[in-house]
Each structure stands twice: as structure tokens, then as C-alpha cells.
Amino acid sequence: MSEHIRILKYYLFYKYFLNPGSRKMLKKWQARRIKRHIRYVERNSEIYKGKKKFKDYPVVDKKFMMEHFQELNTAGIGREEAERFAVRAERERNFVPKLKGITVGLSSGTSGRRGIFLVSDEERIRWAGYILAKFLPGKIWDKCTIGFFMRADSNLYQAIQSRRISFHFFDIYQDMKGHLERLEEICPQILVGQPSVLLEIGKEMEEGRLKISPQMVISIAEVLEEQDEKRLKYLFGLNIIHQIYQCTEGFLASTCRCGTLHLNEDIVYIEREYLDEHRFVPVVTDFERRTQPIIRYRLNDILVEKKGKCRCGSPCAALKKIEGREDDRFFFVGKDGKIRIIFPDFIRRCILFAECEDEIHSRKTAGDYRVVQENGKITVYADLTEKEKDKVKREFEKLAEDREFIMPEMIFMDYSFEKGRKMKRVEQKGPIDIMDQKNNQIFGR
Numbered sequence: 001m002s003e004h005i006r007i008l009k010y011y012l013f014y015k016y017f018l019n020p021g022s023r024k025m026l027k028k029w030q031a032r033r034i035k036r037h038i039r040y041v042e043r044n045s046e047i048y049k050g051k052k053k054f055k056d057y058p059v060v061d062k063k064f065m066m067e068h069f070q071e072l073n074t075a076g077i078g079r080e081e082a083e084r085f086a087v088r089a090e091r092e093r094n095f096v097p098k099l100k101g102i103t104v105g106l107s108s109g110t111s112g113r114r115g116i117f118l119v120s121d122e123e124r125i126r127w128a129g130y131i132l133a134k135f136l137p138g139k140i141w142d143k144c145t146i147g148f149f150m151r152a153d154s155n156l157y158q159a160i161q162s163r164r165i166s167f168h169f170f171d172i173y174q175d176m177k178g179h180l181e182r183l184e185e186i187c188p189q190i191l192v193g194q195p196s197v198l199l200e201i202g203k204e205m206e207e208g209r210l211k212i213s214p215q216m217v218i219s220i221a222e223v224l225e226e227q228d229e230k231r232l233k234y235l236f237g238l239n240i241i242h243q244i245y246q247c248t249e250g251f252l253a254s255t256c257r258c259g260t261l262h263l264n265e266d267i268v269y270i271e272r273e274y275l276d277e278h279r280f281v282p283v284v285t286d287f288e289r290r291t292q293p294i295i296r297y298r299l300n301d302i303l304v305e306k307k308g309k310c311r312c313g314s315p316c317a318a319l320k321k322i323e324g325r326e327d328d329r330f331f332f333v334g335k336d337g338k339i340r341i342i343f344p345d346f347i348r349r350c351i352l353f354a355e356c357e358d359e360i361h362s363r364k365t366a367g368d369y370r371v372v373q374e375n376g377k378i379t380v381y382a383d384l385t386e387k388e389k390d391k392v393k394r395e396f397e398k399l400a401e402d403r404e405f406i407m408p409e410m411i412f413m414d415y416s417f418e419k420g421r422k423m424k425r426v427e428q429k430g431p432i433d434i435m436d437q438k439n440n441q442i443f444g445r
């Protein structure tokens, strides 16, 4: 069977056949798939040999995955060999070759710990079918052009390519100016990229240097901040900015036609480790990934759940948003000497609640800001007037008062952001070891 027919098969399966109408049916489907998956994994993965029950599997993290890379994967690929292979592909910007028939990729670890992922052809094809079922606006046989802005191309993405669906990769390391002509020429119906890149494209459109009108804009790789989402809707004249929440560990969530972000519970099982009433850290089991099994993998992200049923009728749990990395929480010393943990959202609000919000918005660089905590100190990167800085500072002081912590030193700098990097509006730069100790203290891990 040709690759395209196999993708079509998965597309039809996920779009029309697998349609769990209720939460109960969805749970049943998950239980069946997990059981089947465990049967495979316990026979083929060295490290999981003999583990016959799901509850016997330990909760793991990135460190575990990388340390036990070889015993874990079922393709017999060593970590060093995979790493060498992936680094060479990135360096040569050639992502076609495979290692022992397996696609190898690097994940852009923001915390410095680099991850490697392995994907077989079958998994790649399934992924392509799934993603097309989720996002293709028309039918699969309609013509469609996709413009894809990414750090690295991969066999994974090229699988989507067909006679009708043309897929164009744009390297985000290259200057945007160099992309404009080709982008206008292909005039994509679907535009995919990280929010910071989409904003850059939108700005080119606003300033009349680029004429495109995508019907669908999909945000990937970075947290899509509410304020950036609003701005993107305005720039592209769309009601919904779609989101793909995907990492090395799986394709975890995507937006539905109503614009709600749903967990992809038809391909992953997600346990929740609650941080407060609505916020949780996901523990992921991908019951379709056989080459590099992802079982009870604790991600570093903080997700916020959304109560109530979505109009689209999906039984998959809805998310209010992806708040950011758990590592990006800010830590302050409380007035009682104990540590206060502040979620990224509260830091964001300090900027947004400052009355200067409208003024920031009305500028060309609309809303560009970053707040970084390093060695306890806070640095705000934004182009602000003195009056605006005062307002932002006052918001932080208000937060300090509410949460009873001592205001740390605060510095204001002009906005800057290193191209090609993942952009984070709120970022914790450590020192991480101290943060880890604090984590242990608080969560007893």
C-alpha cells in the first residue's frame, strides 16, 4: 500500500470512524488501547520487560527517558548513535535520511537538556493521518497549500505532502525578508508557526510588504498568550487561532472547530497531577507510540482545565490554556521566610493589568514584553515609558502584598529576543538546582 493510501486510511479512521460519543465510550477505547499497548511494550522494551499491568509502570521524566534511551526503545538504537545522527541532520539542514528505517529528531529543550525522539514510518503515517483529520478544513481530496515555519524540517512533516496537499517548509533561522516572496507565491491556505513567527508575518502583512490570506492559522511550539492570540486574530482577520500542543512526548492537544483546546484523548491517556483546583501537570501515556514508548511520562507543563462541555460535542477534556512550563514559575521569599510560588499567569497579569496596556497595544511592536527571573531578580524587557514602568512596578508590588512576599529587585530593559529561540513571555532562569530543592520541599518528590 502506498504511503498516501495509508495516510488516507488513518485520516478516515480518525475523522469518521473513531467517534466516541461520550466520555464513557472514550474511557473504554483508551482502556482497550492501553491494554494492547502494554502487551507489546512488555515484550519488546528491555526496561519494561515483564511489566504486565499499567499501574506497575513508574512515572518517568525526561532524565529517565534519556538515561535509559536504549533499553527503552524497541528499535535497538543507541543514544549516542541517535544523537550523532540527529545533530548531523540539523547541521546539514537535511532531514530526509533515516537511521535503521527510523526518523530521528532532536527536541529543542529549553532547559538545556536535549531530547531525542524516534518515530517509525507507521507512526509517522498515523500522525499525518491524525493531524489531517484534525485540521484539514475541507476534504482530503481538495487542494490545499500549507506554509510551515519550523526550526527543523522532518520526514514527519513531509508525510503530509501529496499531489493535492502541498507542504512548504520555511526555516525560521533564515531572515523573514528572504521568505516573503516565496510565501506570497504559494499563498498558503494554512499557515503554521510559533506565535513569535506568526506575529512577525502578521506585521509584514500589516505594513503592506506581504499579501497572503490564510484561512487557518495554527500556533505551535510556544505558549500562545491570550494577548498574542488577540493580536493574531486581528492581523489575520480570523475568529480562531488554532493551536497544536505537541512535544517529543506526543501530540497532546489541539483546537476544535469552536476554538477550544481539547486534549487528544483518542491517542493519549493523560493522568493529572493537580497543583491547585484547576491547574495540573499532565502525566502522559501515548498508546500508539511503539518505537519509543511514552508511558506515564510526567511533563513539565502546567495546564489549566476548562469546566463544562464544548459546543463541538467532543468527549475529550477541554483546556482553558497551557500556562507554561512548571520550571517557569517564579519563586519569592515570603514575609514569614517561606518560599512563595507564583504561577506564570500572575506574572503576565502584572504586565496586562498595568493601565498602560492600551498604550502598549496601540504601538507597532504591540505587546512585546518578556519577564525573566534570574537569581531571584526580576527583569522586564519591554519598550516602556517611565510612567508605564511605574505602573508595572506597582502591579508587582500589589502582587507582593497579596501573596505576602518581599519585593525583589526589579530592572527594566528594552525589549529584545534572540531569533530562532523559543519565545517565552515569562521565564525562570534559575539557578535551577535551588528551584529543584524547593520543588522537592513543596511537592515532596
Ligand SMILES: [Zn+2]
Binding pocket: 256, 257, 258, 259, 260, 262, 310, 311, 312, 313, 314
Ligand atoms: Zn470543542
